[in-house]
Amino acid sequence: MAVLPILIAPHPSLKRRAEPVQEVDDEIRQLTDDMLETMYDAPGVGLAAPQVDVAKRVIVIDCADDGEAPQPYRMINPELLWTSQDQDTREEGCLSLPDIYADVTRAAACKVAYLDQRGEHHELEAEGLLAVCIQHEIDHLNGVLFVDHLSALKRNMLMRKLxxxxxxxxxNKKASVGA
Known part of the structure; x- marks a missing residue:
């Protein structure tokens, strides 16, 4: 496994839509392992492949509390099947926007379909932090950053701060800054 460099906004790769994975093979399995190691090292609770400059629809998430055993999810080609009408506003941050935080309103619950590292289909209903992480990371696959959910004024202020x-x-060898 390897710790991969994390792209820092406004790197152009973070705004591109990721391509579906055609086959879950050893290369994709290695990518998910490397992404988890990178996420844990950062540290963070989620990471999308575009954040490590891989334009594939792959995310990893682990929302386990400190002191709990890791509970990693490796999601390949994740797709939101539904989101709740109920909304939840939480402070979000992002490994590609270090030390930048803002309140974002998202669906309080969601259901996601995805392939695991063996290529097996799963569906997962999530709420709370896990639901937020799933939505946040799928946004990355669509070229959307959490600051894109904010007003233009707030987004511009945070991007200038970054x-x-x-x-x-x-x-920093771990991070690369885009043009």
Whole structure:
């Protein structure tokens, strides 16, 4: 397994729609393992393949609380089947927008269909943090960042803050800044 470099907004790869995985093979299984290691190292609770510059519809999530055993999900070609009418507003952050946080309103619950690392079909109903993470990571597969759910004023303010933070940092092997 390997820790992969995480792209930092506004890298153009983060705004591209990811392509479906045609076959769950050893390369995809290795990608999910590397993505989990990268996510745990960061640390985070979710990571989408576009964040590591892979334009495939692959996400990993682990919302286990500190002290709990890991509960990783490897979701290949995830698709939201439904989202609840009930809404939930939570503070979100993102590994591609380090140290940037904002309240985002999303569906409080959802149902997702996906393939696992063996290529087997699953459906999962989720609520709370897991539902938020699933929606957040699927957004990445569609070229959407959590700040895109905010007003233009708030989004621009946060992106300027990120640019200022990144300009003051020394180059980091784990992160790459886009053009």
């Amino acid at each position: 640019a200022k933070q990144q300009a003051g940092k020394k180059p």
